[in-house]
Amino acid sequence: MVNFSMEKIKKSPYKYFALKCGIFFVIVFCLDFTIGNTLRYFYFKQQSGLEYRTTYSIEKTMAAVVVFGSSKANHHYQPNIFTRELNLSFYNAGRDGNFIFYHYAVLEGILKRYSPKIIILDFTRSEFSRDQNNYDRISALLPYYRTHKEMRNIIELKDPFEKIKLVSSIYPFNSLFLTIAAGNAQFNKTRMFDNKGYIPLMNEWLRSVATDTSSATYTIDSVTMNVYKSFIADCLRSKVSLYVICSPYFIKYAHTDSSIQLAQQIAKENGVPFLDYSENSTFIDNSKLFADPSHLNDNGAKIFSYMLADSIRKISNGKFP
Amino acid sequence: MLFDSFPFVIFFIIVTSLYFTIPYQWRWFLLLVASCYFYMAFIPIYILILGFTIVIDYFAGIYIEDATLSKRKILLVISLVANIGVLSIFKYYNFLNYNFSYILHGFDLTNPIPYLSILLPIGLSFHTFQAMSYTIEVYRGNQKAERHFGIYALYVMFYPQLVAGPIERPQNLLHQFREKHMFEVERIIDGLELMLWGLFKKLVIADRLAIYVNAVYNHPREHTGMTLILATIFFAFQIYCDFSGYTDIARGVARVMGFKLMMNFNRPYFARSISEFWKRWHISLSTWFKDYLYISLGGNRVSVPRWYLNLLIVFIISGLWHGANWTFIIWGALNGFYLVFALIAERYKLDVISQMKKYPKLNRLMQILITFVLTCFAWIFFRANNVSDAFVIVKKIFQFKGPINIENPSIMIYSIFSILFLLLVEARQEYYRGSFSFFNSQNWIIRNFSYALLIILILLFGVFDGGQFIYFQF
Numbered sequence: 001m002v003n004f005s006m007e008k009i010k011k012s013p014y015k016y017f018a019l020k021c022g023i024f025f026v027i028v029f030c031l032d033f034t035i036g037n038t039l040r041y042f043y044f045k046q047q048s049g050l051e052y053r054t055t056y057s058i059e060k061t062m063a064a065v066v067v068f069g070s071s072k073a074n075h076h077y078q079p080n081i082f083t084r085e086l087n088l089s090f091y092n093a094g095r096d097g098n099f100i101f102y103h104y105a106v107l108e109g110i111l112k113r114y115s116p117k118i119i120i121l122d123f124t125r126s127e128f129s130r131d132q133n134n135y136d137r138i139s140a141l142l143p144y145y146r147t148h149k150e151m152r153n154i155i156e157l158k159d160p161f162e163k164i165k166l167v168s169s170i171y172p173f174n175s176l177f178l179t180i181a182a183g184n185a186q187f188n189k190t191r192m193f194d195n196k197g198y199i200p201l202m203n204e205w206l207r208s209v210a211t212d213t214s215s216a217t218y219t220i221d222s223v224t225m226n227v228y229k230s231f232i233a234d235c236l237r238s239k240v241s242l243y244v245i246c247s248p249y250f251i252k253y254a255h256t257d258s259s260i261q262l263a264q265q266i267a268k269e270n271g272v273p274f275l276d277y278s279e280n281s282t283f284i285d286n287s288k289l290f291a292d293p294s295h296l297n298d299n300g301a302k303i304f305s306y307m308l309a310d311s312i313r314k315i316s317n318g319k320f321p
Numbered sequence: 322m323l324f325d326s327f328p329f330v331i332f333f334i335i336v337t338s339l340y341f342t343i344p345y346q347w348r349w350f351l352l353l354v355a356s357c358y359f360y361m362a363f364i365p366i367y368i369l370i371l372g373f374t375i376v377i378d379y380f381a382g383i384y385i386e387d388a389t390l391s392k393r394k395i396l397l398v399i400s401l402v403a404n405i406g407v408l409s410i411f412k413y414y415n416f417l418n419y420n421f422s423y424i425l426h427g428f429d430l431t432n433p434i435p436y437l438s439i440l441l442p443i444g445l446s447f448h449t450f451q452a453m454s455y456t457i458e459v460y461r462g463n464q465k466a467e468r469h470f471g472i473y474a475l476y477v478m479f480y481p482q483l484v485a486g487p488i489e490r491p492q493n494l495l496h497q498f499r500e501k502h503m504f505e506v507e508r509i510i511d512g513l514e515l516m517l518w519g520l521f522k523k524l525v526i527a528d529r530l531a532i533y534v535n536a537v538y539n540h541p542r543e544h545t546g547m548t549l550i551l552a553t554i555f556f557a558f559q560i561y562c563d564f565s566g567y568t569d570i571a572r573g574v575a576r577v578m579g580f581k582l583m584m585n586f587n588r589p590y591f592a593r594s595i596s597e598f599w600k601r602w603h604i605s606l607s608t609w610f611k612d613y614l615y616i617s618l619g620g621n622r623v624s625v626p627r628w629y630l631n632l633l634i635v636f637i638i639s640g641l642w643h644g645a646n647w648t649f650i651i652w653g654a655l656n657g658f659y660l661v662f663a664l665i666a667e668r669y670k671l672d673v674i675s676q677m678k679k680y681p682k683l684n685r686l687m688q689i690l691i692t693f694v695l696t697c698f699a700w701i702f703f704r705a706n707n708v709s710d711a712f713v714i715v716k717k718i719f720q721f722k723g724p725i726n727i728e729n730p731s732i733m734i735y736s737i738f739s740i741l742f743l744l745l746v747e748a749r750q751e752y753y754r755g756s757f758s759f760f761n762s763q764n765w766i767i768r769n770f771s772y773a774l775l776i777i778l779i780l781l782f783g784v785f786d787g788g789q790f791i792y793f794q795f
Contacts, residue, residue, distance in 0.1 A: 013503075013504045013505065016506050017504070017506045017509060017510075020510065023769060024769050024772070024773060027769055027770060027773040028773045028776050031773055031774070031777050032777065032780065035777060132786075135786075136786035139785075158786075159327070161327040161328075165327070165785075170777065170780040170781055171780055173781075174781065174782075174783065174785065175731070175735070175782060175783075175784070177782070178730075178731040178734055178735070179731055182731075
């Protein structure tokens, strides 16, 4: 009977093709479902590494002071100093190469659980420029799409077809196979030392200060700027003291950056302090405080953290919400 | 619209479904409309440039066929000038102008000729060469002029090979637009499998390797010689998988609809000499240059010095075809020089590894390795952002110093495993063709599982966007 039916199907090429495709897609679906869910299980079981820090920021931290930002945040804000100077618990939620989309999504995850007393947002030059990489790097948030509804609007900015791609169970864990394996292994805990999210850089940049004469004009991405505005609005709504900081560079810029100007203006309109240390003389005259032109080393980070904690204390008169 | 993008998947499904639904007499029209849409997805207005050369070449073909011998030559020249003219304006104008400015600068003069701020039309070099092959073949009497304007336009614009080849010949492609292609399940599946394999090469291998290569080649002065050697080897596989992956997808798309496009790559890194490499690498372009330039220059039926000069000319122009930059010209010249050197060595019996002939397998391996190293050396010039960077890289590489920069170990591990996977698959195809194969197994369950696993590997390890990156901290 089955053979007879198969012969009939084989005679109609369209049906035969549909049958073959059907079988193939069932195999793909089964493999995708099994492997994807196994990866999901181990992803959230990680105990160390970059992804673990993201999960910790979104789902676990209860720190009173939380820092957001890219690699500059990661390497510039020393937790012990802030804890001691402000007498508040601290977590550095910065992540290399990620900008306002990532910060806003993580902020949403945090505000769903609790309101920190202080949030520090490290703002970088050209942050509002139209750059496809900023959208691509939303991929760091894909594992949270299924379980964190508050992040979906941001994740869907990545690509108009993102919703369809996320039908796959493996796709959110694309290229994370080895990272997940390492995050579940013991050796990884000591491999990359981090102190409450802060990663110190130990080398010294022994070169003279660079001068950047490149053009200051670029297209401002309104989506990025609106997400920055939402970041500020959500902090204010949750009664969080927000500080937007432009941390030091070892580069002298010939032109004022339009992103910084805009960010400063938006912050001012909302009554949010914007502190610009990008060309602060304590740092720009001392290459030994840098690990590279964009990042302070551990010594530089300590000095900068003291300086900033002191400013925050003065601005707030020692009173936090 | 890139082949590895989601919009293309949708476009492909719609066009292919319609292709097999409508009467075959109208399929050329569907393909032409689809090709126009595909081309216009980049910069719509550029369709006019393509339209201009199509009209010129269409009429040139007809008039060449009907004209007397002396007029035929004039018509061919008009057609070639139109094609090369468009190519020159869009691809080489700024390059020539820049070099002109440089020369004037030497005499303390300024160049009054302005630069053009235009984007290069996508696939211009490919479809220009394909169009030129048509008029040349009609001129040579090897091809009848195509009287159907729509079919001729489709020959130039056929969307699977419009952007990155293979550069087809009219004898192979034109007649296929008039053939009735049936809905043959096995052929369609063959095409889909070829597309999937191409997608794997592009997303899992080429784009993965590109992460490391770009990070290193964009800052060559900050890296050690060993890092640059590794990045160059990675680039050799990146460019191969990128280009051959794209060609596989193109051939697969065409195959699904019943068209047979020529093979463009034949496991080039298993070549045992530079001359063999060029018979395996970008075959459609190599044969184009051989048929229409090398032979026109006299080929090897001239004096020995002239023969060598012909080779050098062909390779320098081939370099220039790849891009308007001195780096490409040097790359082409280097390859030409390799070939000339090999011919001289053969002529004077300079066999550097003759002792190896006692051990044929070792001899073969050595020949493959030497060819690969020479190819990699030339790739430095192809990939470097400018000539000065290229020479910095060469200098640093010959110092053989320093540790290899491994900022992101997982990217490094994926890269190495993807290359090993490719070499395993290709070594089997090269040397053990008759043996068991997962992908070509007669057992449909094994074959299905193999291709399903390929999809899973793409989902697991493919690079879908710029989300993966290496942040080198120097």
